Amino acid sequence: MTAVRLEVCVDTIEGAWIAAENGANRIELCAALSEGGLTPSAGFMTAASRLPIPVFAMIRPRSGDFQYSDAEKALMLRDIQTAEQAGLAGLVIGATTEQRKLDGNFLSTALEGTNLPATLHRAFDTLQDPSEGVEEAISLGFERILTSGQAQRAEQGLDVLEAVVSRAAGRISIMAGSGVTETNAARILRFSAVNELHASCSSSYEPLPATTPEVQLGFTPSQGARLTDASRVQALKMAIDQYLETAE
Template sequence: MGDVLLEVCVDTPAGARIAAESGADRLELCASLNDGGLTPTGGLQRFAQDLGIPVYVMLRPRQGDFAYTEDEKTVILRDAREAGQNGAQGIVVGAITADLSLDTDFLARVLDEAGLPATLHRAFDTVQEPEAALEDAVKLGFERILTSGHAPRAEDGTDLIARLVELASGRISIMPGSGVTSENVQSILQKTGAREVHSSCSSILDCTSQSPLAHTLGFVPTSGIKETSADAVAAMKAVLRSEHRVVA
């Protein structure tokens, strides 16, 4: 077996650079991770291309659920095309229908428009029948599924993740994500058999040096803001290297 791959989700230039320079194997590039990750700007996409690791761009035009209007679908399709033009190595996308299944017709259009490898994001965790959705994802040509196993945190969804890994049988990668840290990643991998993981590897920055008005006006929360942590990325990679030695 090869090394376990670490994907780090980032939403700032600083976070992208920290993740790339601290050992991340791939970036999931977003805006507004506090909203679950939205489509990043073209400028951030082009910036990330210079960091030397693969960049997969989130395609999500708003926060909330994953049942999109025709106008929202138009935006996603345009963003899919522009992601390739901005140099992305892949895209991250998902969409569901009113009956809580994958919107396969639309997703096929997105993948065709982008012409890039694709990750099915945690829209997967909102479908009614995950095993059927896995088969749909395989047929559509997705490279991987990001999932917490239909639980708020991946460590609570390991039974389903393990089942998906078994059903996938190498046809598509199953990547645990949500609440994955250096403290629980080894247990998650051992319980599921997954070979790549997704994490923000973040910590809370002390923002007390900011202008008092930035806090008063609500631009900067007094509790601080999340940012990618070089120490967290390095700690995760250390555990993954240890896990590789155990399972290889």
């Protein structure tokens, strides 16, 4: 059975180290995971370059859709240079057109301008034709596609995930993400045949008291934050290992 790699998305340096020390094979480095993940700061990238596992930087200048202005595209190209200079291992990027196709012109410029390998993020899940998206991602030179199977959660998109894996036919790695946990990892792997999983492995922590200045001034959510949880990383890694043992 082929090994299954675990990527953990994080938005703090503490979370990055927790993931790396508890079984993650790769880090997706983000700011603002609550917004779906945005480009991390230069300082964050530099600090994360010291991790013992590969770190891929999210290149996403804002939340919302994936149709970017010329000014935003220029910013993304500069952020790619920053990731290179920080010594990171790769990029996570995506862009689409109004017709819900990949923005091939911009993405080819972005990927041709760097030696870093790249993951096509879940902009893929907004495409009108995922099969066509697979072919274009391959032609653009992406290393992998992160997808939920065009569903809110990967466990709900197993049919599309399976079809995407079949279409890829080993030419590009397919990584399932969104709602992946230790409780559903085996099912996702069994029915989709993806060879990588992506998860936040986070848990909710008690919010600060409502009377604290941080809550009253809106600096922290009143319902509490979600932070990378070492036990969740370990549990997901164990679930993957147990699945591989039974699948042999």
